[in-house]
Amino acid sequence: MIFSADIEDWQQSVLDFKNPITRRVLASTYKLLAILDDHQVKGTFFVQGMVTEKFPDLIKEIANCGHELASHSYSHEYIFDMSAKQFDKELETSVLPIEDLTGQKVIGFRAPKFSIREDMLDWYCETLQKYGIKYDSSVFPMQVKVQGYGFSDTNIVDVFKNKGIDEYPMTIADVRGKKIPVMGGGYFRLYPYWLTKSLSRNNINEDSVFYMHPYELDPDEQRQVSKTYTIPTRLKLTQFLGRASQEKKLHRLLSDYACTSFKDKYYTE
Numbered sequence: 385m386i387f388s389a390d391i392e393d394w395q396q397s398v399l400d401f402k403n404p405i406t407r408r409v410l411a412s413t414y415k416l417l418a419i420l421d422d423h424q425v426k427g428t429f430f431v432q433g434m435v436t437e438k439f440p441d442l443i444k445e446i447a448n449c450g451h452e453l454a455s456h457s458y459s460h461e462y463i464f465d466m467s468a469k470q471f472d473k474e475l476e477t478s479v480l481p482i483e484d485l486t487g488q489k490v491i492g493f494r495a496p497k498f499s500i501r502e503d504m505l506d507w508y509c510e511t512l513q514k515y516g517i518k519y520d521s522s523v524f525p526m527q528v529k530v531q532g533y534g535f536s537d538t539n540i541v542d543v544f545k546n547k548g549i550d551e552y553p554m555t556i557a558d559v560r561g562k563k564i565p566v567m568g569g570g571y572f573r574l575y576p577y578w579l580t581k582s583l584s585r586n587n588i589n590e591d592s593v594f595y596m597h598p599y600e601l602d603p604d605e606q607r608q609v610s611k612t613y614t615i616p617t618r619l620k621l622t623q624f625l626g627r628a629s630q631e632k633k634l635h636r637l638l639s640d641y642a643c644t645s646f647k648d649k650y651y652t653e
């Protein structure tokens with residue numbers, strides 16, 4: 385399975401784009417690095433440009449640990465609300481700083497909140513290629529109407545291929561014809577681990593994609609952030625539940641499934 389993490393700071397990327405990046409992203413990302421090190425796993429880290437700008441040493445440390453660095457945009461704002469020109473700027477300010485800091489060529493991209501749609505894929509793929517991006521991992525292969533993301537087109541990977549980009553969608557389990565997301569984000573955090581295991585039977589293979597955020601390893605964030613900001617109820621209900629057990633679940637996952645990065649799996653010369 386592919387292990388991927390989106391490196392962002394919850395208070396800025398989820399609560400309010402206008403908030404500054406805080407030091408919480410440092411603590412939680414170092415925690416994630418330590419967990420991966422315990423299992424000798426190298427993964428792909430999709431890093432937001434604002435995080436690179438604020439904490440360049442963190443990015444160097446991720447690279448020193450042997451993980452792949454990729455881009456998760458600069459601002460974390462929705463790509464489908466941007467013009468091609470704005471998206472170009474997002475790549476310029478997220479891809480180039482990683483390359484300057486680490487000497488690694490960035491070849492992967494993940495859109496914030498899976499915010500891509502079919503009608504924008506021409507300029508999207510063209511701009512990715514301009515920055516030397518070979519692959520994208522932003523497709524949620526089922527429509528999630530409440531969140532406003534996802535594709536129902538089952539040929540979406542071919543659509544990307546025809547536009548010159550390899551696409552690796554998130555993982556969906558097929559349970560008696562019903563599509564159920566598994567192995568990522570809130571789904572992994574909210575499901576008990578036995579449910580993840582059970583949904584994964586017959587649905588997970590070495591090409592499946594697992595994704596998470598370091599802040600999901602930060603159980604104290606809600607209490608701390610509440611001192612400064614009012615957290616909307618919809619976020620309270622979905623964003624914090626399960627954080628306390630995330631570390632334990634992650635250890636189990638990494639023991640049960642062999643994981644690697646996109647680069648090590650598909651792009652070694």
Ligand SMILES: [Zn+2]
Pocket residue numbers: 390392397456460495496497
């Ligand atoms: Zn994100």
